[in-house]
Ligand SMILES: Nc1ncnc2c1ncn2[C@@H]1O[C@H](COP(=O)(O)OP(=O)(O)O)[C@@H](O)[C@H]1O
């Protein structure tokens with residue numbers, strides 16, 4: 001009797017948990033479904049290989065925006081990944097004093113700054129003095145998005161390494177920097193990479209910081225001091241345009257963007273779960 | 284008596300204001316095993332951790348006194364702890380192989396970072412140390428597997444091999460078998476007796492039978508003080524101090 005009651009309770013709780021999980025999944029599934037439905041029909045090879053056609057002419061693609069996104073995300077990565085990793089290592093390995101507390105606070109506040117504000121900041125500090133929208137300004141704005149994420153994820157990951165692992169390294173007569181880089185950091189390269197990639201995928205999808213920094217354009221540019229197109233901004237511009245063909249292309253662009261971001265995410269997460277690089281400490 | 288390798292003179296250790304080790308002096312003869320026993324919290328680990336200056340890793344920890352390694356005071360302010368640790372290896376209570384490193388990498392890391400790059404030389408060091416740690420036969424076919432994939436007892440022997448790889452004349456062990464089952468413990472005990480041929484071993488243990496089985500000398504600590512130090516044969520059969528006798532007969536502890 002009692003057992004039956006308990007089993008019933010167990011069942012109800014299990015069911016509610018699955019229900020919650022399903023509810024969380026619904027928006028994601030719907031988004032992916034609609035983007036695929038609307039985007040798949042407009043996507044073709046041309047979309048990847050050609051540039052926008054003049055208004056009124058159908059066809060053309062977003063080659064310039066896809067490359068622009070890659071270009072600016074690369075600029076952002078070059079700036080903020082080394083800095084973020086170093087900051088994270090500092091916070092995890094030496095982060096006890098006042099400087100570290102201040103740095104941690106700064107990083108936390110940076111994480112909370114709305115991305116449009118970061119865009120305005122880059123506009124005032126780079127676009128205005130140089131009197132031109134530029135890929136550089138866009139890259140810097142994105143780097144401010146990436147930096148705190150990389151820094152905090154690095155710190156959290158390295159803090160999980162138990163102190164006795166560091167002591168084991170020191171006890172081998174290794175200098176501290178060797179212990180940090182060869183044991184603590186190298187031992188967690190895959191998790192660190194994951195943190196970095198999640199930050200990159202976040203930056204790849206941002207529109208607001210690029211709106212008045214890189215601004216966007218309709219042709220292919222590799223110039224760092226000139227405006228540059230990006231997928232999110234191009235999607236935004238096409239989506240609010242009155243032309244059917246542009247709206248279709250906005251859906252196609254969304255599809256490419258979502259595949260890119262999800263792809264990076266999934267790749268990053270499988271890296272964590274690969275057997276030979278998992279955290280494993282035995283008793 | 285043999286040559287004295289390590290000589291501790293009037294060692295006092297504090298954690299901030301709390302004094303954990305009080306005026307302990309002990310000499311460690313070359314190629315011997317010395318045990319440290321005593322109730323938990325009596326300062327055994329604290330004492331041992333000063334011997335390779337790893338105590339400096341604990342914020343607020345401070346050691347005073349002298350620890351002479353072949354006549355040189357390793358607590359001296361001009362001495363680099365990194366150099367000290369190359370002469371005095373350590374094995375910890377919990378087996379702690381380096382994560383995401385293979386068995387081979389675990390053993391050779393020390394020598395590799397000291398500059399040895401030659402593959403065959405590294406392989407030779409690995410085999411030699413794994414043999415000394417009585418682990419070679421169990422792992423020789425899976426050297427590229429993760430160190431953490433081994434059983435607890437094997438991991439501990441891997442940690443011993445890792446410490447031996449830089450060939451320190453002195454080896455410290457802090458309760459190396461307390462996390463292991465009796466069979467794995469016995470293997471480590473046998474191994475210690477073999478190590479005595481080449482190394483001076485200082486082992487902390489909470490297990491008196493273990494001290495009696497493997498050690499030549501035993502020190503008995505209570506509340507940070509050295510109560511008695513002497514040859515095992517004396518301490519366990521004919522202790523001079525009442526406290527020692529009470530402890531080994533189980534009346535206190
Ligand atoms: N990191 C620390 N900070 C403050 N006190 C400590 C620390 N480590 C140990 N102690 C104290 O020092 C004393 C000796 O500890 P320990 O050397 O670990 O004893 P044992 O190894 O003999 O069990 C204990 O009273 C313990 O509470």
Ligand SMILES: [Mg+2]
Nearest residue numbers: 327328329458
């Ligand atoms: Mg202890």
